[in-house]
Amino acid sequence: xxxxxxxxxxxxxxxxxxxxxxxxxxxxxxxxxxxxxxxxxxxxxxxxxxxxxxxxxxxxxxxxxxxxxxxxxxxxxxxxxxxxxxxxxxxxxxxxxxxxxxxxxxxxxxxxxxxxxxxxxxxxxxxxxxxxxxxxxxxxxxxxxxxxxxxxxxxxxxxxxxxxxxxxxxxxxxxxxxxxxxxxxxxxxxxxxxxxxxxxxxxxxxxxxxxxxxxxxxxxxxxxxxxxxxxxxxxxxxxxxxxxxxxxxxxxxxxxxxxxxxxxxxxxxxxxxxxxxxxxxxxxxxxxxxxxxxxxxxxxxxxxxxxxxxxxxxxxxxxxxxxxxxxxxxxxxxxxxxxxxxxxxxxxxxxxxxxxxxxxxxxxxxxxxxxxxx
Amino acid sequence: xxxxxxxxxxxxxxxxxxxxxxxxxxxxxxxxxxxxxxxxxxxxxxxxxxxxxxxxxxxxxxxxxxxxxxxxxxxxxxxxxxxxxxxxxxxxxxxxxxxxxxxxxxxxxxxxxxxxxxxxxxxxxxxxxxxxxxxxxxxxxxxxxxxxxxxxxxxxxxxxxxxxxxxxxxxxxxxxxxxxxxxxxxxxxxxxxxxxxxxxxxxxxxxxxxxxxxxxxxxxxxxxxxxxxxxxxxxxxxxxxxxxxxxxxxxxxxxxxxxxxxxxxxxxxxxxxxxxxxxxxxxxxxxxxxxxxxxxxxxxxxxxxxxxxxxxxxxxxxxxxxxxxxxxxxxxxxxxxxxxxxxxxxxxxxxxxxxxxxxxxxxxxxxxxxxxxxxxxxxxxxxxxxxxxxx
Numbered sequence: 159x160x161x162x163x164x165x166x167x168x169x170x171x172x173x174x175x176x177x178x179x180x181x182x183x184x185x186x187x188x189x190x191x192x193x194x195x196x197x198x199x200x201x202x203x204x205x206x207x208x209x210x211x212x213x214x215x216x217x218x219x220x221x222x223x224x225x226x227x228x229x230x231x232x233x234x235x236x237x238x239x240x241x242x243x244x245x246x247x248x249x250x251x252x253x254x255x256x257x258x259x260x261x262x263x264x265x266x267x268x269x270x271x272x273x274x275x276x277x278x279x280x281x282x283x284x285x286x287x288x289x290x291x292x293x294x295x296x297x298x299x300x301x302x303x304x305x306x307x308x309x310x311x312x313x314x315x316x317x318x319x320x321x322x323x324x325x326x327x328x329x330x331x332x333x334x335x336x337x338x339x340x341x342x343x344x345x346x347x348x349x350x351x352x353x354x355x356x357x358x359x360x361x362x363x364x365x366x367x368x369x370x371x372x373x374x375x376x377x378x379x380x381x382x383x384x385x386x387x388x389x390x391x392x393x394x395x396x397x398x399x400x401x402x403x404x405x406x407x408x409x410x411x412x413x414x415x416x417x418x419x420x421x422x423x424x425x426x427x428x429x430x431x432x433x434x435x436x437x438x439x440x441x442x443x444x445x446x447x448x449x450x451x452x453x454x455x456x457x458x459x460x461x462x463x464x465x466x467x468x469x470x471x472x473x474x475x476x477x478x479x480x481x482x483x484x485x486x487x488x489x490x491x492x493x494x495x496x497x498x499x500x501x502x503x504x505x506x507x508x509x510x511x512x513x514x515x516x517x518x519x520x521x522x523x524x525x526x527x528x529x530x531x532x
Numbered sequence: 533x534x535x536x537x538x539x540x541x542x543x544x545x546x547x548x549x550x551x552x553x554x555x556x557x558x559x560x561x562x563x564x565x566x567x568x569x570x571x572x573x574x575x576x577x578x579x580x581x582x583x584x585x586x587x588x589x590x591x592x593x594x595x596x597x598x599x600x601x602x603x604x605x606x607x608x609x610x611x612x613x614x615x616x617x618x619x620x621x622x623x624x625x626x627x628x629x630x631x632x633x634x635x636x637x638x639x640x641x642x643x644x645x646x647x648x649x650x651x652x653x654x655x656x657x658x659x660x661x662x663x664x665x666x667x668x669x670x671x672x673x674x675x676x677x678x679x680x681x682x683x684x685x686x687x688x689x690x691x692x693x694x695x696x697x698x699x700x701x702x703x704x705x706x707x708x709x710x711x712x713x714x715x716x717x718x719x720x721x722x723x724x725x726x727x728x729x730x731x732x733x734x735x736x737x738x739x740x741x742x743x744x745x746x747x748x749x750x751x752x753x754x755x756x757x758x759x760x761x762x763x764x765x766x767x768x769x770x771x772x773x774x775x776x777x778x779x780x781x782x783x784x785x786x787x788x789x790x791x792x793x794x795x796x797x798x799x800x801x802x803x804x805x806x807x808x809x810x811x812x813x814x815x816x817x818x819x820x821x822x823x824x825x826x827x828x829x830x831x832x833x834x835x836x837x838x839x840x841x842x843x844x845x846x847x848x849x850x851x852x853x854x855x856x857x858x859x860x861x862x863x864x865x866x867x868x869x870x871x872x873x874x875x876x877x878x879x880x881x882x883x884x885x886x887x888x889x890x891x892x893x894x895x896x897x898x899x900x901x902x903x904x905x906x907x908x909x910x911x912x913x914x915x916x917x918x919x920x921x922x923x
Contacts (some may be wrong), residue, residue: 159605160534161836167533227533391820415918430921432907435914442913443850451822457533471822519819524811526818531794532808 161450166224167231174235177208178333182239184501190242191359195320197243197257201468202275210272211249213360216258219269230401230456235403238409240504241362244278250398251316252279255325259339259379259387261514268323268341277322282342282365283388290392290517292335292385297367299328299338306340306377308370318344318351318363326367331382339384340376347371358511393465396473396516397455402514403480404448410487410505411441417491428490444479451475472523477513477522484509536910541609548588548613555582557634560617563890566895567620568693570734570742573655574910576620577697580652590624590650592775597642598650603715604839606830607776615781616788619799625649625656629702632719635771636760638746641772645721652761657697657724657744659689660769667908669704670713676705676720682752683707683720686908691902694744695734699725701746708763719765728752739894740878777848778834782855782899783827786862792885793866800884802871816865827851846917853909856899863893876881 163171180200190196205211211274214229215221229249236245253272256264271277291336297310308328318324321344330338342349348370379387415438418429428434455472459466484506488495495502513519537545557575558565565572583589583781592607593599614621630649633642648654665672670891674687685705693700701722708716724730734742760768794817797807807813831851834835866889867874878887900906914920 159537159832159835159839161833162840163533181884253688325664393676411918415920418920426923427921429914430923431596432911432923435920435923436907436910438918438920439850439853439910439913442846442918443854446830446833446847446850447826447854451826453533453792457535460533471825475822475826523815523818523822526821528893530790530818530821531622532814 161453163231167228168502170228171231171235174232175238175337177204178235178239178241182241186239187240187242187504196317196359196361197320202243202278205245206273206275209273210245211253211275213249215253215269215273217432219265220273221269225460226397227453227456227460230397230452233398233401234405234408237405237508240406240508244280244320246398246402247280247316247321248272248278249414250394251281252321252323252325254339254340254394255281255387255391259384263375264341264378269415278317278320279323279325280315280317280321281391282315282318282324282326284314286313290521292337292388295327295329297328298328299326299330299340301330301374301381303374303375305371305373308340308342308367308372310367310474312365312367314354314362317361317364319353319361322370324452325378327384327388330384335385335390336382337384338381339387340372341378341379341432342370342372342376358508360511392516393455393459393469393496396461396469396522397452399515400448400452400472400476401456403476403509404452406478406505406508406512407441407448407476407483408504409446410483411438411445413501414438414441414487414490417431421492434490437490440485441486444483448476448479451517466525467529470522470529473517474519474522474526477519480509481513533643535829537605537609540861541603542604544606545609545613551586552613552617552619552830555579556617556619558720560619562886564618564892566741568696568743570696572741573693573696577652577655579619580621580623583621584651589621589652590630593626593630593650594634597630597646604774604776604835605636608778608780608835611781612775612784615784618785618788623649623652623656624658624702624782625652625654625850627719628658629656631775632759632771634770636719636768638756640756641721641759654700655693655698657692657694657701658700659692659722659746661689661691663688663690663745667905670717672704672706672717673707674703674705676707676718676753678755679752681755681760683718683755683836684754685720685748685751687744688747690735690743690745692744692746694724694746695742696744698744699723702759704765704769707765709762716763717765717769718762719759719768720753721759722748722751722753735821737895737898739897740781740893774836774838774921776835777844778831778838778849779851779855780828780831780835782851782859783824783831786820786824786827786859789862789866789889790817790824792889793817793869796884797869800870807869813869815888817869820855820858820865823854824862825901827855827858830854846913849904849909849912849917852904853900853906853913855894860893860896863889863896868894 162282209222212221212222256268299306299308324342326340326342327337330336348368350366352364355360417425418434421428451472455468458468491502494500565576567573591600597599617732658711661671676683676685707718729749731747735745751853752919766786795879800807834847834851837844856882870884873884876883
């Protein structure tokens with residue numbers, strides 16, 4: 159058993175903290191909330207130079223070939239510094255879909271360009287039904303032999319507005335899981351995008367496919383086998399979000415403890431009051447739990463071990479824990495924490511968005527209920 | 533990151549399981565025993581001797597004292613397997629008195645006590661809390677006055693197991709009333725059996741058991757039973773040996789309760805519907821399963837930190853407060869799930885799971901108070917862990 163970070167992970171964590179504190183200060187996060195693109199190509203290039211875009215991509219495709227658990231260490235810090243932009247959608251959603259289902263040709267086509275920061279990707283999965291199951295995929299792909307025609311609407315597609323390619327989940331048969339994946343250039347004819355305004359000021363879009371034609375070579379993996387990949391991507395996505403939340407929770411705890419030490423009321427620091435101390439102790443408990451329940455699932459995913467139980471438990475726990483941490487952070491900060499000027503609100507808005515992404519607590523508790531035999 | 537136990541520890545886990553199946557003198561699937569209860573303690577003691585014969589009780593002791601110097605993770609395995617079966621293998625003699633004697637005891641004391649502690653021959657009672665000294669333990673008032681070769685002890689000790697077949701009490705007594713409160717305390721060993729001036733009362737608890745209240749009226753304790761220096765007892769009592777102290781018994785025990793409740797839900801109906809099909813119950817039980825799992829991992833972390841020579845500070849308090857509160861919620865949910873049946877005492881023929889859940893729920897409040905209340909633990913997390921200023 160080894161519940162700590164190994165040397166390489168520790169180094170990655172330190173490097174990430176140094177890099178992100180310099181390149182992604184809260185002023186940048188705030189600017190990007192208002193920015194049209196939501197990220198800057200300058201920072202994107204620097205991130206590529208760090209090797210992070212190819213962190214888990216195999217060496218033969220120009221990556222660093224580390225493991226998913228290493229990516230989780232990095233995502234934790236990205237959550238702590240609230241890195242805006244398409245890192246998550248490119249690496250976890252687009253990149254890992256291709257790593258899982260792509261043909262040799264497709265891997266060679268996309269993975270090196272992801273690693274070098276040349277292309278931005280995303281996953282177009284959810285639709286107006288806002289369901290996370292296969293039955294929620296109603297967008298159709300119809301084959302005429304040489305090509306497929308995609309028709310339907312995707313909703314809540316992350317960073318579609320800046321993506322070069324989308325991995326699109328489409329219905330190719332009548333039973334629930336007859337889903338196929340396609341790599342679709344975002345600029346294809348017939349695609350219409352509308353940006354949504356969201357609680358976390360991230361960039362999600364409605365993407366309408368009006369008879370979008372793609373060649374048969376756009377099919378990712380086998381026809382009607384796409385849901386197997388989506389299930390894995392959902393797990394990676396859920397644990398990636400858990401890592402971001404865990405890092406964010408750590409930052410909210412640190413901010414709150416610092417504030418409690420310096421804020422004086424009744425002639426003494428509020429951190430000397432037991433009420434505030436117990437809030438902080440409860441936050442520390444939630445942060446501690448978040449870390450290990452996330453790491454356990456990340457480790458199992460890295461090892462290729464069955465992880466349904468651990469992933470569901472992690473997403474269920476961390477979604478709630480991060481929300482509790484932010485609530486107590488707000489309570490301890492008093493009115494200043496609710497102001498736009500204060501960073502607390504940046505975290506609590508993101509906590510809510512992460513809570514519902516890749517299945518909320520109830521979704522995952524239902525999975526847990528099944529797994530424990532109910 | 534690596535969340536697996538070593539193979540050798542997993543083999544040990546199988547060995548323990550086999551041993552318990554063969555040797556345990558009661559049916560752990562049907563019966564919960566309270567080692568601090570009078571009638572249960574005899575059976576528990578009998579089995580503890582068998583564990584002692586295997587060398588398992590003292591596995592954490594150094595080899596020079598007959599222990600195995602077992603790794604922390606191996607201790608976790610043992611504690612998990614015992615707790616899952618509701619066996620209380622924790623023994624105050626082995627966990628507390630033995631280590632204290634190794635560090636502070638005279639050769640004579642070691643010779644007199646250690647072998648008997650190792651074989652679980654002595655049943656120890658803890659004499660720390662007093663009616664007026666709970667969380668503020670250092671305010672304790674039980675007085676020990678020097679008189680020739682003896683101390684003369686007067687006062688009272690509460691919430692102990694003295695009534696339950698106890699032979700000796702290890703206790704903190706005030707030997708210097710004028711010193712600052714932490715510096716006038718001594719650590720002494722007092723024989724209870726046949727001792728003149730000792731009165732033991734049983735305090736009925738809200739669950740099906742008792743705790744002891746011992747009154748000392750000019751009881752003579754030979755000075756040779758003083759452990760460590762006089763007036764340094766507070767620090768003697770704080771001595772810890774390298775036992776894993778993750779509290780992993782709580783999630784291990786809770787795992788078993790969860791399994792029982794899942795079975796119950798699969799076999800019983802409410803309003804014509806199987807409980808296991810009720811979405812609210814599914815959600816609530818799953819939520820507790822997640823909380824138990826998180827507790828387990830946080831406990832593993834405490835033991836793992838110990839194995840790395842790191843000192844779990846806020847981490848140990850976190851597992852204590854979160855573990856005991858989770859267990860309390862779990863039993864509370866269990867009683868609720870059973871509906872009207874949940875309220876039945878263990879001796880009712882109608883009581884589901886022999887009333888174990890009801891009784892354990894009542895008992896689980898003790899967990900949040902004993903050995904540092906949840907409030908004291910949160911103070912520790914905040915002040916020592918997060919370095920918030922003292923009030």
